[in-house]
Amino acid sequence: MEVTIREIGVIRSPFKASDSIPIQSSMSDAQGEAEILPEYVEGLHSLDGFSHIILLYWFHRTKAVKMRVTPYLDTKEHGLFATRAPSRPNPIGFSVVRLLRIEGNRLIFTGADMLDSTPLLDIKPFVPRFDNREDATSGWLASSLESKPEVHHSDDRFHE
């Protein structure tokens, strides 16, 4: 199977370089905007009732794909699919962000953790009963997260 995907819009964020990006949206209070192409604006109807939305997007500045990576949160190698590293066979990113408001074709949100100009692929409503897993465990990340209560990259602008 080989299929073509197209952007439905673009994400604006304060992050111009990858070393300034928060590790995850849950650790970011940065504001971002998703600008939707005109032909898709009607599809936003009644999205504003949801407090959180799922953004799927294209990691557009990735490196060579390796099956073993040493993620930021560890010093040991892990399988690529056991990490959230952006350089993947299909570099599709996934963030749950807090929707502040919708203004025409613009979705204003907090929790930005993607580069500025990231191509947007899809928007889905986040539904707690569908998407939360209270009993989930964190694999190799458990000890990393415990030892780094404030997870951030090289600066201290982002914390929970």
Next chain:
Amino acid sequence: MEVTIREIGVIRSPFKASDSIPIQSSMSDAQGEAEILPEYVEGLHSLDGFSHIILLYWFHRTKAVKMRVTPYLDTKEHGLFATRAPSRPNPIGFSVVRLLRIEGNRLIFTGADMLDSTPLLDIKPFVPRFDNREDATSGWLASSLESKPEVHHSDDRFHE
């Protein structure tokens, strides 16, 4: 932007037709398997420490894309992006499933809510601290979910 994506494997499930599929993985106790192509198996290393994984896949049997849809859980129309309907501009599906075990190139899981033979695009570890949103609200779905405590399609095999 226009990019090409390829399957990294295929998902096996008990569901051969769309009218028998559970609404969401959180409402399914059906078992499924993701079979990974040989070149990606090394990327599964240390994934088995996670209780839940995120599967991204391609809705391969979709209909015409409409910006307003009447979802199964309501009688009113909503914007496409305020629903989880499979027929989308980029028909990328998203399920959080419970990983039972990994056997070679096969990931055995429960929570199957996709058709048999669905092309798999990506696997990510589910990390509670990254992915849960305890305080999220459910928009138009709130009242639908309340009035349908056991959400299922046309049969009663699936319930929470």
